[in-house]
Amino acid sequence: MKPTRRMKLSAMLLAAALCVAALCLCLIRMQGALTMRSQQENTAQKMQMMEALTASARETAHSTQAMFDGIYRSKASTLAYLIAGDAEQTPDQAQMEEYRSILNVTNVLVIGPAGRPLAAAQPAHADFTRMRYNQLRTPFDTQRPSEPFTVEEEGGSLRYYGAPIDAQRMAVVVLDPQELAQLMRDTGSWAGILGNVRLGLGGYAFAVSARDYTILYHPDEALAGKDALAAGIGVAQLEDGAFDLISVNGERFYAGVAKVEDVYILCAVPESELVSSGRTTIVLITAIFLIVILSVIAYAFFLDEANAGADSLRPIGHGWFVNRIVARKLLTVSGIGLALLFAASLYLQTLFTLSEQSVSNRQRLAEVEETMARYEADVALLQERYNRSYLSKAEAAAYVLTRHPELATRKGLSGLCEALEAQSVNVFDETGTMTATSSGYSNFSLSYDPNDQSYAFRQLLQGVESLVQPAQPDDISGRYLQYIGVTLRDEDGDADGFVQIAMEPEQLAHALANLNLAAVLRGVRTGRGGFAFAVDKETLTFSYHPEEKFIGASALDHGLTQAQLRDGFSDYLTLDYTRCFAASLETRTDILFVAVPASALGQGRLAVSAVTAGIGCVCLLLLCLLLCVNRGAATEEEAVPEDNPQMVDVHMPDGSIKKTESAVSRFDHTVISWRNRTPEQRLFSVIGVMLTVLAALICLGTAVYGQAESSVLRYVLSGRWTRSVNIFSLTASLMVICAVSVASMLLQRLLMLMARVFDAHTATVCRLLVNLVRYVSVIAELYYCFALFGVDTATLLASAGILTLVIGLGAKELVSDILAGLFIIFEGEFRVGDIVTIGDCRGTVLEIGVRTTKIEIPGKNIKIFNNSSISGVINMTRQHSFASCTVGIEYGESLERVEEVLARELPLMRERLPAIKDGPFYKGVKELGASSVDIMILALCAEGDRIQLCRDLNREIKLIFDRNNINIPFPQVVLNYREENEQP
């Protein structure tokens, strides 16, 4: 390489580096801005959800507390009823202790109007006369139970419930509210609210107190309770509605802040996640751009080396020239490269956007699943709690009735019913017949039918202590009621009947309503304009949709298909003329979907791609300009590539002359030496190497970073997308094809190497194997890709039999032509421009079609073969053919003289016949004929010239022989005329 050229190459490489850097920087900027914007939108949505979530959690906590207080308030009322029932005198300590144990509370007291204790189960430390207990003493004024409150003390905290007995006394139930605290922790705590919140892939929500900046909740338990300021969060960043980069314990997050009540809720996504999602795209696009730019530069230099278009220099002044042919070629390559760049950019952006959305959809679904599971657990817990409290009421009723059997009248039971806040109280005797009730239904006895609701209570008569029946619609009234029974015993402790109370579980019904799918789905947001909907599995109607009008409508009528209504769907679907990207999850009764309108996805995708292409365009134009402008005509005469047997000039159908690889070389899989390659061949080799390196890097990247949860490649490889024609199956197909092709190529290379090294037999086997590997890999790729694209390959295989039948019946010829055509191309028997002999027809291949092959035969006629009829092809595309000429001389002629003449004349003949590449050579005596000695003359020429050259050789030999008085024997006929009158 000349120094000037080397300098130019370095300059070009520098320019390329600058271009790539510029593109890279620009992409980082744009991608960064884009990611930030979309993340901000997502986070903002999440925060709206947070507010709703907090409000609903607050409501739940509130109703939980109300429920809890309801239970104990009614215990206070029961206590008041029990004490009132014991007549005027205040019960003693033992009596109070008994009450305490029935009610299962920490302490029970009776206090006077000023707060003076009159009786207590346990000594009370608190001074109820203080203002602090004003609220407890309200029953004296209102004659209603007091609002409960908690007093924290050093020994622990106590919660007070009061109920009036009479004007001078009131009952107080004291409770250690540990259970309540636990309940509140479960339902209303920040861990309960924020624990299930996920943002992006590794993001989460945490809470910071606005009062003293302690971290109230953080997924990392070590951080909970710590000072947020010490953890690295700035006070200035903690403002309602702010979005900022914050650092928590050294890790940086992109976070949004919402202030709810006295707490800042932060929704944070690791910065690394934001960066990494864009980084892969940027790296890949930059790599592709690098390949394009390097290809263009390399091509320019290869063209320059081949001295292409040296005669088409056009001066542009000041001694500068522009090479038009090179310019045209470079621009073509650049154009193709740009189109590729744009397509790749768009493709990658789409891939990454969709895979991220897909993962996020899945997360939303997982959240919904978790929420529903949590609700169910909550309801179970609630039910259990209610059962316990109801049982204690029933026990209280049993206690009262055992001590005061005279209360078992309608009036007495009504009072008891009121104190217990029950719907009704019933007393049954030992035969299972109702003896008294507070309700209007009398004359009831337990059923003997196991299917009846009341049958279960018979076991109470057989000694079972108590029974809590699940809530169900009442047999008689149809109301949603829960029955609880406790056995009554006589003095000997034998069961002599039972008391049954009916409760209306309002709170439970409320909780069940909360479990409603709609309540859960309403809060789900994903992406811009995203929403959730549910389709009933049985009826295939919408069981929930944000728009009321859809609910109850058939899903199939609104654009969904049967195939989409299944678990694990993740693809585009059309819902009411809107294309959405959705994911699904199957629950017991419904299929849940979260969907984002397609229009909201990947906004700015096109812009980024266009900018990429724009920058690429400018850079490439600049480079092309630099590359095809030269100072001074290219006077330096490069060594013209020597004649090599592997490359042959062929006349293409359009009249141009192109270089092609000779058939021998092609069939032989020999590698053409670099010197002998055309610039295009060199370019392809260079691109091939670069692509291989890129593929290897991608494989390496997948291996190293692919395990990361956030990796798109991981998502594509996981195969959790829907099998249909979509970007993921396309990507997976590309990956499979790349991998299989590389593997098969390596295997083929190895086999060819073996073929070359070992003996002929091995070589034959190896060549066969190479062929086999090639077909198997292609078929495997096709089969696998079809499977990825959602084609039912098993059916495809099964239906191969039907296919055969069809072929056998009608389209046999057509199919065999097509197959034969494919085989010709696959095996490379010949290609366009080759000179071949098929049967007895010799000509140049014009076109290999799917069904036919066109060959130009001498006389510029075109002969068309059906591909299936092509057999016994002789491919004569090679460097040299031999034109031969056989000529006879007389036996009488001196062979030495003839040889001497030929030795003199033949070199001269070469000058006259330019088609001769080498020779002509005298090749000795071919045959001692009947009347002539036949000698042979051979000349080396191109296959295209061979036939004409044969004729020219014949002519020349004849002329030479004539000049040198060498006779060519020919059959001579001696005619004898018979004399007419000559008689024998």
Place this chain on the structure above:
Amino acid sequence: MKRYKLALLAGLLALCALALGGCSQRGGTKGTLRVGVRAEINNFGYLNPETHRYSGLEIDLANAIAEALGYAQAEFLTAQPEMREALLENGKADCVIACFSVTPERRERFDFSTPYYTDSLRVMVERSTLLETPEQLGGCLVGVLRGSNAAQQLLAAFPGLDVRFAELDHYSALSNALESGEIDAVCLDGCIAQAYMNDDRALFDAIIAPQAYAVATPKGSPLSAKIASAVDALLASGELSRIIDKWN
């Protein structure tokens, strides 16, 4: 061997640097502004027990003043309410920014800058007492911090109110007594009341004796005028309201 020498050299250099740093800190008292601040009031002056770092509005203010006066840094001393005056008088602190309210008596003993924050006394009660207005406090026992003028201010604001006062040593003791019911109400500074609020407690709407917090310096200190003008500049530039915003 070479590596050892290098390490030795690096160690020596580090020692020198430390020594120099120490010299400059100790030698130049002018390099640090010693500020007495609160250690237990969130958002004003709070000493994190784990990191031993102060944070809050008054800390930011102190840093801003130190910067304005050309000090390298501000050094913080914990100033409990009863220690604030002593810190200034015995010269341990250059100034006090510790919820120190301006009163005529204090004006005679100390120099004050323009007030940077206005707070007031608030009355806090447990909701279960069913008290809603200060007028209902008749006959109640009201807790105040020992040494504070809250009792006088409350009586001045509601003359004729029949209340008894209990003086306790710490805010936490006041809070505990309020919880157990030993006292019926607490009268204390608004900013501190916020720190002891919870869902079961209420603050009366009444704002009693608004008091202005200002930076205090020893009487006649050469720093008085400089600090006062620095505070004025912070006020004028809006920096101060930005700091207050930040901590609200």
